[in-house]
Amino acid sequence: MIIVYASKTGFTKKYAAMLSEKLGLTMMDVKELSKVPKESEVLYLGWMKVGKVQGLRKMKGYKVVAICGSGTGRSAEPSEEEVKRRNGLENIPFFYLRGGCRPLRDLKGMDKVMLSMFVKAMRKNAEMDERQKEAVEIILHGFDGVNEENLIPVLEWAEKRIS
Numbered sequence: 001m002i003i004v005y006a007s008k009t010g011f012t013k014k015y016a017a018m019l020s021e022k023l024g025l026t027m028m029d030v031k032e033l034s035k036v037p038k039e040s041e042v043l044y045l046g047w048m049k050v051g052k053v054q055g056l057r058k059m060k061g062y063k064v065v066a067i068c069g070s071g072t073g074r075s076a077e078p079s080e081e082e083v084k085r086r087n088g089l090e091n092i093p094f095f096y097l098r099g100g101c102r103p104l105r106d107l108k109g110m111d112k113v114m115l116s117m118f119v120k121a122m123r124k125n126a127e128m129d130e131r132q133k134e135a136v137e138i139i140l141h142g143f144d145g146v147n148e149e150n151l152i153p154v155l156e157w158a159e160k161r162i163s
């Protein structure tokens with residue numbers, strides 16, 4: 001099995017590196033996909049953008065056996081079932097991993113534009129709940145939620161699969 005990851009700002013890559021070390025598996029950036037043999041099983045990790053696991057489309061024709069999506073929400077939003085449905089992952093193990101983000105001022109391009117719009121829209125809503133308030137704080141000030149403990153379900157699954 002090989003680990004393939006898509007990571008824009010490094011948080012998903014950190015999870016890929018932890019898994020690579022713990023499971024003794026090679027990890028590859030999805031940008032280097034041509035180096036991944038088509039017959040290898042792939043554990044795929046991608047950062048999430050507006051509910052979509054990034055880079056997954058590039059994996060067509062590869063043997064992806066499980067998927068991890070990293071986002072800033074405490075759990076997959078709006079729900080794990082909905083994230084699976086939106087990404088077409090009903091028949092494959094999916095693990096949500098809490099990642100992180102850099103402060104908004106450090107972002108560039110479309111990502112910055114999209115998140116700025118999100119913050120603006122949220123602030124117009126006077127009745128923000130705790131989760132929404134937290135989301136705004138995280139976007140403005142940055143956050144690192146990467147934690148080895150979050151990998152326990154993935155490790156359990158992978159160890160069974162490899163043995």
Ligand SMILES: Cc1cc2nc3c(=O)[nH]c(=O)nc-3n(C[C@H](O)[C@H](O)[C@H](O)COP(=O)(O)O)c2cc1C
Nearest residue numbers: 007008009010011012047048050051071072099100
């Ligand atoms: C434009 C944009 C949209 C995002 N959409 C979501 C989302 O829908 N759900 C979520 O949990 N996180 C979302 N995030 C947060 C990232 O998925 C999260 O920060 C991720 O851990 C970043 O991983 P990376 O450092 O490997 O790129 C979004 C980030 C950006 C910049």
